[in-house]
Structures are given as structure tokens and as C-alpha cells.
Amino acid sequence: MARLIALFLIAGSVAALSGCNTMAGAGEDISKGGNALSNSAEKAK
Known part of the structure; x- marks a missing residue:
């Protein structure tokens, strides 16, 4: 479960930065x- 939360946090950070x-x-x-x-x-003036 902790790995899944970490994965979502990393994916969210990457999406926000991009x-x-x-x-x-x-x-x-x-x-x-x-x-x-x-x-x-x-120039047109």
C-alpha cells in the first residue's frame, strides 16, 4: 500500500512539473x- 501511495505522489509531482x-x-x-x-x-508608423 505504501508503494502505491508513493507511486501516486511521484506521478503527481511529475505531472505538475511538466x-x-x-x-x-x-x-x-x-x-x-x-x-x-x-x-x-x-515599423508601419
């Missing part, structure tokens, strides 16, 4: 897209 990395990567991509739009708008 989710955070995915969201951080998505945030960076969105930020880069926003910067590209801002640069295009500045």
Missing part, C-alpha cells in the same frame, strides 16, 4: 508573438 513547463513555454511563445506584432506596428 504542466508548469508547458505553460511557461506557451507564455514565452505568446510573448514573442506579441513582440513581433509590436515591432511590425512600430
